[in-house]
Amino acid sequence: MSVRADLNISLDGYASGVDPTPENPMGADWDRLVAAYAATRTFRERVLGERSGEGTTGVDDAYAHDYFEGIGAEIMGAGMFGFHTYPDDPDWHGWWGDDPPFHYPVFVLTHTPRPTLEMAGGTSFHFLDASPRDALARAQDAAGGKDVRVGGGVRTVRAFLAEGLIDHLHVAVAPIIIGGGVSLWSELRGLESGCTVSSEVAESGTIHVTFRRD
Amino acid sequence: MSVRADLNISLDGYASGVDPTPENPMGADWDRLVAAYAATRTFRERVLGERSGEGTTGVDDAYAHDYFEGIGAEIMGAGMFGFHTYPDDPDWHGWWGDDPPFHYPVFVLTHTPRPTLEMAGGTSFHFLDASPRDALARAQDAAGGKDVRVGGGVRTVRAFLAEGLIDHLHVAVAPIIIGGGVSLWSELRGLESGCTVSSEVAESGTIHVTFRRD
Numbered sequence: 001m002s003v004r005a006d007l008n009i010s011l012d013g014y015a016s017g018v019d020p021t022p023e024n025p026m027g028a029d030w031d032r033l034v035a036a037y038a039a040t041r042t043f044r045e046r047v048l049g050e051r052s053g054e055g056t057t058g059v060d061d062a063y064a065h066d067y068f069e070g071i072g073a074e075i076m077g078a079g080m081f082g083f084h085t086y087p088d089d090p091d092w093h094g095w096w097g098d099d100p101p102f103h104y105p106v107f108v109l110t111h112t113p114r115p116t117l118e119m120a121g122g123t124s125f126h127f128l129d130a131s132p133r134d135a136l137a138r139a140q141d142a143a144g145g146k147d148v149r150v151g152g153g154v155r156t157v158r159a160f161l162a163e164g165l166i167d168h169l170h171v172a173v174a175p176i177i178i179g180g181g182v183s184l185w186s187e188l189r190g191l192e193s194g195c196t197v198s199s200e201v202a203e204s205g206t207i208h209v210t211f212r213r214d
Numbered sequence: 215m216s217v218r219a220d221l222n223i224s225l226d227g228y229a230s231g232v233d234p235t236p237e238n239p240m241g242a243d244w245d246r247l248v249a250a251y252a253a254t255r256t257f258r259e260r261v262l263g264e265r266s267g268e269g270t271t272g273v274d275d276a277y278a279h280d281y282f283e284g285i286g287a288e289i290m291g292a293g294m295f296g297f298h299t300y301p302d303d304p305d306w307h308g309w310w311g312d313d314p315p316f317h318y319p320v321f322v323l324t325h326t327p328r329p330t331l332e333m334a335g336g337t338s339f340h341f342l343d344a345s346p347r348d349a350l351a352r353a354q355d356a357a358g359g360k361d362v363r364v365g366g367g368v369r370t371v372r373a374f375l376a377e378g379l380i381d382h383l384h385v386a387v388a389p390i391i392i393g394g395g396v397s398l399w400s401e402l403r404g405l406e407s408g409c410t411v412s413s414e415v416a417e418s419g420t421i422h423v424t425f426r427r428d
Contacts, residue, residue, distance in 0.1 A: 199419065
């Protein structure tokens with residue numbers, strides 16, 4: 001029952017999904033940051049709902065497959081859910097349509113909680129004004145003995161990392177230099193202490209780095 | 215006759231050799247940044263002058279070996295030579311003793327040039343107050359048809375990268391988070407454009423990333 005996080009970042013440490021705008025909700029560099037992930041068979045089947053059997057099946061796909069395995073609940077920040085982009089829409093229910101790809105309870109951290117949203121396919125969105133530690137306790141209660149994912153965005157993941165709450169951090173590093181945004185790594189000096197760090201290069205050129213707490 | 219640079223950086227992009235002090239001339243994190251390189255057989259033989267035959271012989275050593283191959287001249291910043299640490303010592307002749315491991319002409323960029331130093335083993339130190347482009351022309355003239363290395367520090371390498379003067383950049387990324395210093399990557403958005411980027415993980419966990427101009 002570990003706590004996991006997965007992020008796509010650039011070689012200079014900037015994460016996807018920052019500073020979304022209505023026109024470009026995941027930020028200007030999103031497409032390049034997640035290109036290798038979006039090309040996997042797992043992403044195309046699990047997120048896009050394709051039945052084509054197409055998509056890459058190498059190292060990137062193995063990580064994409066692991067991404068969805070064994071998760072019982074998720075925590076995300078208000079920005080990842082879309083509240084910073086659509087703060088005044090009382091009917092906003094996330095970026096993912098009526099059948100989101102989670103299929104488990106999702107806890108959204110926000111200073112302005114709303115009633116729980118029950119979606120299709122077993123996904124529910126719960127809105128919490130809580131500290132990382134308290135939110136994690138709630139999510140672990142809901143996870144039914146499975147793992148909890150801290151989904152994003154980067155500021156949310158960093159807050160959980162800074163408190164030592166993440167057992168398993170996987171970053172997919174795209175070999176590109178973005179030059180700006182929100183860095184995953186800032187204020188995390190010594191993150192590797194007490195962890196085993198392993199790395200693997202995918203066929204796409206993506207560098208997968210994993211920090212596992214010993 | 216290409217222009218090359220090699221740096222050791224942390225996963226969060228900070229380079230070795232910044233902010234040296236007399237007590238710790240290569241900075242507080244130097245040992246951890248270069249541990250894998252310093253453990254190679256090539257480093258121990260070529261830089262330390264050992265004859266023991268000890269040291270690692272895997273992926274890190276292959277890069278260490280390449281580091282010394284085919285270079286005919288080198289450019290470095292005043293800080294890497296030691297002028298920021300020992301600005302008032304007229305007899306300062308670098309960190310490397312009387313027989314430096316270069317064995318070719320080295321051009322040191324400084325606003326206060328001194329007479330050329332002829333060292334043992336074919337190394338000479340030439341002091342230039344010149345732009346990156348002009349310094350490179352001087353070094354290429356001196357390189358006898360071989361490659362030129364831009365040796366460091368990180369600000370010097372970045373200045374050459376920003377002007378598009380580096381054909382082959384190799385960074386050895388230690389899987390540690392330093393959290394501060396001088397970032398190699400800042401102001402280099404799009405560095406990968408027109409390059410082929412390849413990566414390889416060494417037995418030590420070091421991630422070797424290479425940008426080669428197409």
